[in-house]
Amino acid sequence: MRAKFLIPLGIFMVLVGFLAAGLRLKPSEVPSPLVGKPAPAFTLPTLSDPNKSFSPADFRGRVWLLNVWASWCVACKEEHPVLMDLARQNKVTIVGLDYKDQRDAALTFLQRGGDPYRFSVVDESGRVGIDYGVYGVPETFLIDREGVIRYKHIGPVTPKVLEEKILPLVAALGQQ
Amino acid sequence: MRQVCLLLIGVALASVGFAQTGAREALPLAQDPIVEKRLNEIAEEMRCLVCQNESLAGSRSELALDLRREIRTLIREGKSNQQIRDFMVARYGDFVLYRPPVKSTTLFLWIGPFVLMAGGFLALIVALQRRKRNRLTTVLSTADMKRAETLLKGEK
Amino acid sequence: MIAEIGHFALILALCASFIQGVIPLIGAQRGRSDWIALARPTCQTSFVLVGISFAALTWCFYVNDFSVAYVAGHSNTQLPIMYRLSAVWGGHEGSLLLWVFMLVSWAFSVAQLSKTLDSAMVARVLAVLGLITFGLLLFVLFTSNPFNRLFPVPAEGRDLNPLLQDPGLIFHPPMLYMGYVGLSVAFAFAIAALIAGQLDAAWARWSRPWTTVAWAFLTFGIALGSWWAYYELGWGGWWFWDPVENASFVPWLIATALIHSLAMTEKRGSFKSWTVLLAIAGFSMSLLGTFLVRSGVLTSVHAFATDPTRGIFILLLFSIVVGTSLTLFAWRASQVKSIGHFEIVSRESFILMGNVFLVVAAGSVLLGTLYPLLIDALSLGKISVGPPYFNAVFVPLMTPVALLMAFTPLMRWKQDRLPEAVLRIKWAGVTAGLAAVIMPLLMGQWTPLVALGCFLAVWVGGSVVIQVAGRLRSGFPPISYWGMQFAHFGIAVFMIGVTMVGGFQEEKDVRMDIGDSVTVGGHQLVFKNLASVRGPNYMAARGTFEMRREGRVLRELYPEKRNYFSSSMPMTEAGIDIGLTRDIYVSLGEPLEGSAWAVRVYYKPFVDWIWGGCVLMGLGGFFAIADRRYRTAKVKRHSLVLGSKAAA
Numbered sequence: 001m002r003a004k005f006l007i008p009l010g011i012f013m014v015l016v017g018f019l020a021a022g023l024r025l026k027p028s029e030v031p032s033p034l035v036g037k038p039a040p041a042f043t044l045p046t047l048s049d050p051n052k053s054f055s056p057a058d059f060r061g062r063v064w065l066l067n068v069w070a071s072w073c074v075a076c077k078e079e080h081p082v083l084m085d086l087a088r089q090n091k092v093t094i095v096g097l098d099y100k101d102q103r104d105a106a107l108t109f110l111q112r113g114g115d116p117y118r119f120s121v122v123d124e125s126g127r128v129g130i131d132y133g134v135y136g137v138p139e140t141f142l143i144d145r146e147g148v149i150r151y152k153h154i155g156p157v158t159p160k161v162l163e164e165k166i167l168p169l170v171a172a173l174g175q176q
Numbered sequence: 177m178r179q180v181c182l183l184l185i186g187v188a189l190a191s192v193g194f195a196q197t198g199a200r201e202a203l204p205l206a207q208d209p210i211v212e213k214r215l216n217e218i219a220e221e222m223r224c225l226v227c228q229n230e231s232l233a234g235s236r237s238e239l240a241l242d243l244r245r246e247i248r249t250l251i252r253e254g255k256s257n258q259q260i261r262d263f264m265v266a267r268y269g270d271f272v273l274y275r276p277p278v279k280s281t282t283l284f285l286w287i288g289p290f291v292l293m294a295g296g297f298l299a300l301i302v303a304l305q306r307r308k309r310n311r312l313t314t315v316l317s318t319a320d321m322k323r324a325e326t327l328l329k330g331e332k
Numbered sequence: 333m334i335a336e337i338g339h340f341a342l343i344l345a346l347c348a349s350f351i352q353g354v355i356p357l358i359g360a361q362r363g364r365s366d367w368i369a370l371a372r373p374t375c376q377t378s379f380v381l382v383g384i385s386f387a388a389l390t391w392c393f394y395v396n397d398f399s400v401a402y403v404a405g406h407s408n409t410q411l412p413i414m415y416r417l418s419a420v421w422g423g424h425e426g427s428l429l430l431w432v433f434m435l436v437s438w439a440f441s442v443a444q445l446s447k448t449l450d451s452a453m454v455a456r457v458l459a460v461l462g463l464i465t466f467g468l469l470l471f472v473l474f475t476s477n478p479f480n481r482l483f484p485v486p487a488e489g490r491d492l493n494p495l496l497q498d499p500g501l502i503f504h505p506p507m508l509y510m511g512y513v514g515l516s517v518a519f520a521f522a523i524a525a526l527i528a529g530q531l532d533a534a535w536a537r538w539s540r541p542w543t544t545v546a547w548a549f550l551t552f553g554i555a556l557g558s559w560w561a562y563y564e565l566g567w568g569g570w571w572f573w574d575p576v577e578n579a580s581f582v583p584w585l586i587a588t589a590l591i592h593s594l595a596m597t598e599k600r601g602s603f604k605s606w607t608v609l610l611a612i613a614g615f616s617m618s619l620l621g622t623f624l625v626r627s628g629v630l631t632s633v634h635a636f637a638t639d640p641t642r643g644i645f646i647l648l649l650f651s652i653v654v655g656t657s658l659t660l661f662a663w664r665a666s667q668v669k670s671i672g673h674f675e676i677v678s679r680e681s682f683i684l685m686g687n688v689f690l691v692v693a694a695g696s697v698l699l700g701t702l703y704p705l706l707i708d709a710l711s712l713g714k715i716s717v718g719p720p721y722f723n724a725v726f727v728p729l730m731t732p733v734a735l736l737m738a739f740t741p742l743m744r745w746k747q748d749r750l751p752e753a754v755l756r757i758k759w760a761g762v763t764a765g766l767a768a769v770i771m772p773l774l775m776g777q778w779t780p781l782v783a784l785g786c787f788l789a790v791w792v793g794g795s796v797v798i799q800v801a802g803r804l805r806s807g808f809p810p811i812s813y814w815g816m817q818f819a820h821f822g823i824a825v826f827m828i829g830v831t832m833v834g835g836f837q838e839e840k841d842v843r844m845d846i847g848d849s850v851t852v853g854g855h856q857l858v859f860k861n862l863a864s865v866r867g868p869n870y871m872a873a874r875g876t877f878e879m880r881r882e883g884r885v886l887r888e889l890y891p892e893k894r895n896y897f898s899s900s901m902p903m904t905e906a907g908i909d910i911g912l913t914r915d916i917y918v919s920l921g922e923p924l925e926g927s928a929w930a931v932r933v934y935y936k937p938f939v940d941w942i943w944g945g946c947v948l949m950g951l952g953g954f955f956a957i958a959d960r961r962y963r964t965a966k967v968k969r970h971s972l973v974l975g976s977k978a979a980a
Contacts, residue, residue: 005665008609009658012616016651018702021709022629023643030225031714033269100238126242133267135225135239202842202850202859205921205930212841223716228633229574231718234567274718276703281712285703289696289725293732296688304676304684 032133032152039066039143040131044121047098047106054095054121056147063173064093065166066141067117067157068129070101071109073137079156080113086162087116092170096120099129099137142166144173211251218260219244221274231274335400338388339479345381345436346469348374352462356455360528363452371455371462372443378465379440386433389478390420398489401482402426408489408898410869411497418502419492424626424636425478427505431622432468434506434513435461442517442542449538456524457517464516467649475642491869491898500560504553508580511550512618515587517542518594519615522608523657526664531608536598539611541957543594544815547587548953554580555946566904566919568839568934570942573722576634578701579621585694586614589687591953596683600745602672603684605665610691612661616654617694623650629705677750679743686736693729697722727781734788734827737820738795760794775836775937785831793824815956819949826945832938839935841921845928853935855916856880857889862927870896872905875929877918879909891931893920915939 034040039056046052056066067083069076087094096117098106103122110120123129132141133152142151151169153161206212216233222243224235232240243264250260264272276282352374359367389402393416398404406426407419421427439461446454472478495501521539525531557577562570571577593607623629626636627643674680700717707715742756754761768787772778796817803809842850849858861876872894879886889907896903906919914937921930 005605005662008613009655009662012654012658015702016647016655018706018709019623019629019647019650022705023627023640023647025629025705025708027629027631027704027708028228030268030271033266127246130242130246130267133269135268200848202844202848202931205841205843221718221720223718228635229572229631230633269714271714271716274716275720275724276715276717281707282703282715285699285717285721286725288699289692289729292695293689293692293729296692297685300681300685300688301676304681307673308676 029154030133030135032149034133034141034149035152037149039141039147039149040128042123042128042131044097044123044128047096047103047110047120047122050103050122054119056143059093059095059143060147061145062093063142063144063170064095066095066097066132066143068097068099068132068134068137068139068141069120070099070137071105072101075156076138077113079138079158080116082157082159082162083116084114085159086157091167093118097128097132098122099134100124100126140166142169142173208252211248214251214257215244215247218247218257222264223272223274225268225272232272334388334391335397335479335481338385338392339477341381341385341388342469342473342477342479345378345385346466346473348377348381349436349462349465349469352378353459353466354463355459356462357459357527360452360455360459365451368451368455371451371458375436375439375443375458375462378462379436382429382433382436382465386420386429389426389429390417393417393420396489398487399481399483399485400478401480402478404482404486404489406490406492408491408869410897411492412868414499414502415492415497419496421505422492422496424638424642425472425476427509427636428468428472428476428626429478430505431509431513432465432472434509435465435468435516438514438517438542438546439465442520446538453524453528453530456527457520460520460523461516464520464653467653471642471645471649475645491896494870494894494896494899494901494903495564497869497896498560498564500556500564504556504560507549507556508553511546511548511553511587512580512583512621514542514546514549515583515614515618517546518590518611519657522611523660526608526660529664529667531604531668533598533601536594536607540591540594540598541959543587543611543614544591544953544957547584547591548950550580550584550587551946551950551953554584555943555950558946559943562939563906563908566906566932568837568917568919568936570833570939573697573700573719574634575630575632575701576621576625578697578722579624582694582698582701583614583617583621585690585697586610586617589690589694590614592683593687596680597670600672600674600680602670602674602680603687604668604670605661606684606687608665608668609661610687612654612657613691616650616657617698619646619650619653623647624701630701673746675747677743677748677753679740679745679748682736682740682743686733686740689729689733689736693726693733696725696729700725727784731784731788734792734823737823738792741799741816741820742795757795757798760791760798763794764788764791772835775832777836779835782831782835785827785835789824789827789831792827793821796821796824810959811955812957812959815952815954815958817952818955819952822945822948822950822952824945825941825948829938829941829943829945833936833942836937837935837939840933842931842933843924843928844931845926850931850933852933853914853916853937854881855886855935857916857918857933859929859931860888862929865892867894869898870894870903873920873923875907875918875920875931877907879916889916889918891918891920893923910940912940913938 041055041057043053043055046054083094086092094117096119098120100123106120106122136154138156140153140157141149144150150173151165153166157166204212219233220231222232224230224232224237224240226237226239227235232243247260250263255263261273270277276285278286352371355367356371356374359365359370392400392403393407396403396407396409396416402423402425406422407416411419419426421430439458442461443454443458446457518539521535521542525535557580558570561572562568590607590610593603593610596603597607623643623646625632625634626638627646628635628638628640629643672680700721703717704715707713738760739753739757743753764787767790768783769778771786772782800817803813838852840850840852844850844859846859846861849856851857856879858878858880859875860878863874863876865872865874872892874890874892877889877891879889887909889909891907892905894903894905904919906917908918909916914935917934917936919932921932923929
């Protein structure tokens with residue numbers, strides 16, 4: 001007789017457990033299903049010279065970062081100094097994906113803050129962004145020697161993220 | 177006679193003119209209503225990823241506009257609804273679907289309510305039958321039976 | 333200065349509610365009448381103090397005191413006066429203060445209207461309410477103080493979210509909270525009864541009117557929210573199964589089960605433990621809803637901007653309140669014996685069956701709402717659960733409830749025979765069957781889902797007609813009889829609305845220039861004119877649309893596209909022609925090239941029956957408590973006096 005009256009309490013405790021766990025989650029962050037899959041192919045013109053183009057296949061054999069940015073993006077300004085720093089350390093190549101932007105505005109942005117990118121490619125329509133599951137700017141992808149996406153970071157890259165997630169992974173991938 | 181004819185023609189033209197002041201019928205906003213209809217069917221069951229819980233069909237955000245444009249292209253290319261859904265899930269994950277896919281992790285979600293309903297119904301029937309049985313099989317102890325008999329005899 | 337008074341009043345209320353929560357409770361256990369007697373006065377004091385605090389905050393809004401951070405964040409000088417006042421509950425801190433004010437108001441009402449109830453019982457009930465008030469005031473004072481000052485004082489406030497600048501949004505939160513928070517009374521009665529070990533018909537009789545009123549307010553509150561979303565958001569929808577909407581719907585479902593269960597316990601002495609559990613569950617769901625909306629745990633348009641500390645605090649409060657109650661339940665409920673014998677085929681068991689289905693429905697909505705969180709917490713991925721899921725699951729779950737709703741009132745208590753019961757309802761069955769075939773065809777197209785909706789609606793409505801016809805033979809029944817009939821009939825009306833709108837609405841998205849027309853639902857809408865209009869705190873483009881039917885001009889509609897000075901998001905105000913059998917809805921989209929605009933028009937058949945049905949339901953609730961028995965204060969005292977005189 002007693003036991004069945006404890007069922008509501010039991011269910012309740014399980015519920016509270018989940019709710020407590022829920023407080024530490026980020027409900028609107030969309031994890032990428034592309035991690036562990038080959039980076040989607042594309043051919044886009046570069047920012048500095050529209051006659052030159054780039055595809056991810058060109059970088060087979062090296063570990064590199066693809067950073068999605070735009071001149072109109074406020075958080076990108078936040079992230080920019082961190083990227084500049086990373087570029088100076090020269091540990092990994094950074095390629096920019098200029099997302100839904102105007103060429104002139106983009107060039108001005110890089111003039112003002114400096115250019116941490118080996119080069120940037122221009123995705124004016126955002127079509128390549130869709131293939132990469134981009135939903136907000138900035139986003140950063142870590143791609144390995146085989147052209148497989150190994151890590152995606154949503155939001156501005158911080159020194160902490162670099163230290164804890166990205167650089168160790170770069171080093172590990174570099175060894176192979 | 178000629179004046180009557182002219183008058184009749186004039187009246188005829190005038191009435192045609194009046195009929196034309198019924199307004200011009202508006203054209204649908206969409207280029208292709210059939211494509212648009214399918215787009216709405218699909219997009220209504222998808223999430224706008226940058227909104228606070230809105231469907232892809234209703235959202236006015238930039239990303240939603242881009243994604244709707246993309247889906248229209250896919251529809252025109254002849255892709256089926258399922259193929260379009262797969263396209264979106266491949267890029268954004270299951271999160272983009274408002275109708276959760278039926279997989280091992282969502283089995284509890286889809287089956288749960290019906291299992292609960294059946295279970296609740298059964299539990300109720302069992303509880304009611306137990307009640308009935310308890311009532312029927314409540315037996316008096318022999319001492320109580322004797323007491324009852326004495327009392328009943330005493331009443332006569 | 334006023335803000336400080338408001339703040340200080342809250343601190344005093346904290347003390348008062350603490351005393352209210354602790355002393356009378358111990359007093360009732362120990363039999364100390366002086367401690368018991370503290371219940372009412374402390375309760376009245378808490379009410380007055382929180383009232384002062386609420387009034388103080390309202391005053392700050394009225395005079396545009398931007399040195400108070402909350403006022404600066406939700407109001408400005410150009411805001412029309414009525415929105416300046418309703419902005420009090422436009423944000424987290426203020427709406428929470430409203431929550432607490434509702435709680436102390438309910439407690440105050442219980443204190444004032446319980447003169448004939450045993451004083452120890454009253455003490456316990458008020459004490460439980462006092463403890464809850466104490467917990468919430470701690471939350472307000474430590475994490476969500478509406479009276480925090482802001483330096484330097486801004487010259488102008490930020491403005492109330494334009495979406496909230498609407499009459500519907502003036503009444504929706506207060507009504508909703510009246511309902512939500514009102515369930516605390518049933519909860520308090522249940523806990524008091526468990527503590528006292530006294531679960532009798534009297535407890536059920538006392539709880540019933542309070543629960544019914546809370547349920548009625550909750551019904552009105554949810555309906556208002558739905559209607560507001562329909563006419564304000566411009567997409568013509570009325571329910572999105574958004575987590576916050578669900579957070580109010582789950583308590584409603586539980587409360588519906590509760591009012592039926594309380595009726596059983598009062599009339600037949602049965603289901604006592606189940607009713608107590610429902611009473612605990614109802615208010616628990618209210619608290620859970622409060623947590624979900626303010627903790628940031630779920631994504632919703634409705635959710636208040638908040639931080640994790642608040643989430644932890646509410647979760648703690650929730651755990652303590654509900655955890656203690658359920659422990660008490662596990663301990664004491666096993667000692668409760670329910671009387672009342674009834675067969676498997678009887679009105680009692682059928683009501684119980686309806687209860688089970690309602691609770692399962694509530695559980696399913698909760699499951700769907702929390703599932704994304706569950707999956708994410710278990711690191712099993714990230715999914716969304718939206719309207720397609722809820723619509724697919726909810727309709728099959730509620731169909732048995734609708735079937736039972738018509739059948740059960742025609743059943744006999746204790747014992748009945750199915751074949752005979754079926755015969756009693758045969759006319760409703762036949763009419764419903766005919767309706768299922770004919771009605772969809774009359775509207776234009778037969779589909780199984782629409783047929784089901786029509787069947788269930790006429791089934792329930794027909795049963796009401798049969799019951800009323802039978803009852804009228806023995807004279808005109810008192811108001812309270814009409815309670816159940818109005819409520820059930822309201823559901824039938826609601827179902828017609830939902831079925832017809834879902835099955836037969838028309839939508840057209842067109843490009844219109846001045847002079848163009850579009851036809852929808854047999855009505856022609858002509859775009860006559862576009863004007864620029866200035867409101868108190870916005871600029872609007874107002875379109876004039878002439879609505880015609882069969883050539884005759886019926887009226888004009890004025891949809892607007894507003895740009896509020898304080899916000900970058902444009903707002904749509906739809907132009908709606910409200911009719912008994914349909915709404916014609918016009919909404920401006922974006923301006924196109926030249927003078928053309930993107931316009932969206934809807935034909936919404938029977939859509940107002942959705943909210944009309946809800947109004948009938950709520951009215952039914954109010955009729956039900958007009959029962960003569962609840963006006964017993966005078967009668968009882970009179971008979972007590974007579975009785976004592978006779979004994980002497």
